[in-house]
Amino acid sequence: MPRLRTQTKKAQIMSLEEACKAFMHDGAMVAWSGFTGFNRNPFAFAWQTVRQGVKNLHVIDRHGSCCTWLLNAAGAMKIYETDWMGWGEMAGKLDVNLERRYKKGEMILEDYSHGAMAMRFLAGAIGAPFIPYNAPLGSDLYNPKYDALGRAGMRDGKNPKIPKKKFIQFEEPFWGEGETILLPAARPELAVIHVAQAGDKGTARWRGVGTIDKEIAYAADKVVILAEEIVPESEMRKVPEANQIPYFVVDAIVECPWGAFPSSVPFYYDYDAPFMRGMDAASRNPEDMKKWLDEWVYGPKNWEEFIVKLGAKRLLDLKADSVTGYSTRMMRGKKPAPRMKMPLSVAMSGY
Amino acid sequence: MELIDKIPDEPAKPGEFILPELMAIQIAHQVRNDDIVFAGTGLPMVGIMTANFINAPNALLIYESGICDGKTMHVPMSVCDQRAANMSSTLGGLVDTFGYYLQNGYVTLGFLGGAAIDKYGGVNVTSIGDYYSPAHRFTGSGGNSDIGTMAHRTAFIILQEKRRFIERNDYTTTPGWWCWDFKTNEWKPKKEVWKGTAYANSGPVAVVTNMGNYAFDEKGEIYLKSFHPGVTIEQIKENCGFNLNVSRVEGETKKPTYKELFVLREFVDPELIFLPQKVEYPAHIQKIING
Numbered sequence: 001m002p003r004l005r006t007q008t009k010k011a012q013i014m015s016l017e018e019a020c021k022a023f024m025h026d027g028a029m030v031a032w033s034g035f036t037g038f039n040r041n042p043f044a045f046a047w048q049t050v051r052q053g054v055k056n057l058h059v060i061d062r063h064g065s066c067c068t069w070l071l072n073a074a075g076a077m078k079i080y081e082t083d084w085m086g087w088g089e090m091a092g093k094l095d096v097n098l099e100r101r102y103k104k105g106e107m108i109l110e111d112y113s114h115g116a117m118a119m120r121f122l123a124g125a126i127g128a129p130f131i132p133y134n135a136p137l138g139s140d141l142y143n144p145k146y147d148a149l150g151r152a153g154m155r156d157g158k159n160p161k162i163p164k165k166k167f168i169q170f171e172e173p174f175w176g177e178g179e180t181i182l183l184p185a186a187r188p189e190l191a192v193i194h195v196a197q198a199g200d201k202g203t204a205r206w207r208g209v210g211t212i213d214k215e216i217a218y219a220a221d222k223v224v225i226l227a228e229e230i231v232p233e234s235e236m237r238k239v240p241e242a243n244q245i246p247y248f249v250v251d252a253i254v255e256c257p258w259g260a261f262p263s264s265v266p267f268y269y270d271y272d273a274p275f276m277r278g279m280d281a282a283s284r285n286p287e288d289m290k291k292w293l294d295e296w297v298y299g300p301k302n303w304e305e306f307i308v309k310l311g312a313k314r315l316l317d318l319k320a321d322s323v324t325g326y327s328t329r330m331m332r333g334k335k336p337a338p339r340m341k342m343p344l345s346v347a348m349s350g351y
Numbered sequence: 352m353e354l355i356d357k358i359p360d361e362p363a364k365p366g367e368f369i370l371p372e373l374m375a376i377q378i379a380h381q382v383r384n385d386d387i388v389f390a391g392t393g394l395p396m397v398g399i400m401t402a403n404f405i406n407a408p409n410a411l412l413i414y415e416s417g418i419c420d421g422k423t424m425h426v427p428m429s430v431c432d433q434r435a436a437n438m439s440s441t442l443g444g445l446v447d448t449f450g451y452y453l454q455n456g457y458v459t460l461g462f463l464g465g466a467a468i469d470k471y472g473g474v475n476v477t478s479i480g481d482y483y484s485p486a487h488r489f490t491g492s493g494g495n496s497d498i499g500t501m502a503h504r505t506a507f508i509i510l511q512e513k514r515r516f517i518e519r520n521d522y523t524t525t526p527g528w529w530c531w532d533f534k535t536n537e538w539k540p541k542k543e544v545w546k547g548t549a550y551a552n553s554g555p556v557a558v559v560t561n562m563g564n565y566a567f568d569e570k571g572e573i574y575l576k577s578f579h580p581g582v583t584i585e586q587i588k589e590n591c592g593f594n595l596n597v598s599r600v601e602g603e604t605k606k607p608t609y610k611e612l613f614v615l616r617e618f619v620d621p622e623l624i625f626l627p628q629k630v631e632y633p634a635h636i637q638k639i640i641n642g
Contacts, residue, residue: 082491086493088429102488111491115445115453119449122446137500137545139524139530208436209418210447264432320433333620333623343423348403349408
């Protein structure tokens with residue numbers, strides 16, 4: 001039910017370690033910002049989570065990302081309630097550790113679709129218990145037999161974060177518009193959101209796509225904002241319509257430059273496709289995986305050291321340009337990117 | 352741009368293009384100038400971008416992460432790439448794309464991929480074998496099931512193999528023209544299951560594979576429309592898991608033109624992210640390009 005509050009939250013500025021210790025714990029139900037492995041993944045927070053040895057997470061989300069890849073690599077995830085389980089650069093392909101752990105019965109996967117998860121978070125964000133959605137009738141997503149949390153006996157009402165039903169199909173009662181689906185609100189315990197800028201009171205802003213980050217912020221009990229930079233709150237108020245999350249929903253602010261690496265923060269830096277290919281290659285055999293984790297997760301003393309380890313050349317290549325918000329210096333495919341010019345489609349369409 | 356106008360519209364010859372190029376152009380041909388298109392990552396995205404550069408400059412492209420009508424300079428690797436958001440009309444999120452645009456009925460064409468497809472255009476992107484202990488587990492729906500049922504027309508691109516073109520899917524992520532009615536546990540025409548909803552008449556209209564182009568008949572059953580250059584109808588039937596209707600085949604798939612290939616290679620994916628390689632142009636085209 002809506003969480004009636006008697007006083008406003010006061011966002012604390014914390015270090016990555018402090019925030020992770022304060023808000024992350026075994027079995028927590030978490031949502032991560034961004035979209036797939038490409039955009040604003042709070043990777044530094046997932047990295048710290050793994051370093052702290054947190055286990056049995058219930059991730060409720062819209063996507064697989066660099067964060068979920070890392071959680072799976074370290075075996076930190078128990079329940080994965082989402083709609084797309086690929087990740088980043090390997091778009092379309094399943095994360096290898098996820099597949100292996102799922103087949104061994106170490107994980108529960110609950111399938112929805114993008115639209116359905118967006119609506120569930122929207123319901124959570126507006127304090128509604130459920131939301132109707134014209135979800136695909138006849139899809140096995142809404143086959144009563146395929147309710148993984150129900151099958152695991154977890155829809156008994158004991159966990160207040162897990163709804164008693166996956167969905168309800170019913171006849172639309174107001175307009176006579178046939179059958180429709182009711183979806184339960186998504187109500188994560190914690191939303192971890194990486195943004196471009198945060199005011200020192202917590203007002204947050206990103207550029208580029210919004211995915212469902214505003215919705216997860218309002219749907220979650222606690223909100224941790226990681227920002228490329230913390231600026232005076234007064235600066236954020238000069239162009240308020242560019243802000244998406246107001247300070248009163250935020251619990252903690254962490255200044256974490258390059259904290260979304262290897263995903264992108266539009267207008268700050270681009271995603272690192274070759275690095276993600278390296279992650280995927282490492283996950284394909286347990287020895288390489290262990291080596292990768294030792295080198296990149298347990299090796300560096302802190303996040304700053306992780307970024308320093310990447311080297312100046314890589315960071316220069318990834319630095320976004322101020323016109324497009326991405327970089328054209330990174331080799332993503334087999335040929336370098338051409339120079340910027342007006343998109344042909346603009347000329348063709350006459351805009 | 353002037354250069355594009357100089358490249359002839361004549362079809363390329365075999366050996367002057369590769370299969371992924373042919374497939375991308377086939378996707379482009381599905382797009383109309385007045386379409387609002389919602390496309391998935393990979394070849395669908397490349398195909399509709401090509402359409403936006405040639406046959407459908409005013410088609411509006413939606414990418415699910417919240418992008419409305421991106422005008423790209425560099426090929427995006429994903430639907431949430433900042434490259435896809437370049438010069439877009441508005442930028443929102445999933446509630447915008449799946450709620451305001453899709454569920455509210457604005458989207459006229461959805462273009463998607465799939466791991467397997469049934470005879471009625473039902474698509475599986477979730478799992479092969481038993482759902483709870485699958486032989487193969489894929490990424491799951493993403494936007495596939497939403498876009499695939501609420502866009503007015505939908506089209507799919509799928510690799511054609513016997514195990515991917517099948518009578519009935521192990522798991523139906525996106526229902527086609529026939530689907531389950533879970534209230535009665537019957538396999539029924541979609542029009543009955545979706546009766547009364549706004550989407551009862553929406554569904555798959557085309558499938559593009561590495562072997563041919565397909566359409567759907569009055570009963571919602573898939574049939575072969577054209578076979579790609581170098582592929583025989585016999586080979587297609589061998590790579591299909593059910594008795595495929597080939598009686599309506601119109602002939603060989605139109606080969607891409609030099610102009611289409613030029614746009615695809617030089618403007619859509621010059622970085623070779625989705626296209627595996629770049630084929631040399633024949634001498635008379637190269638001469639025009641070199642000026």
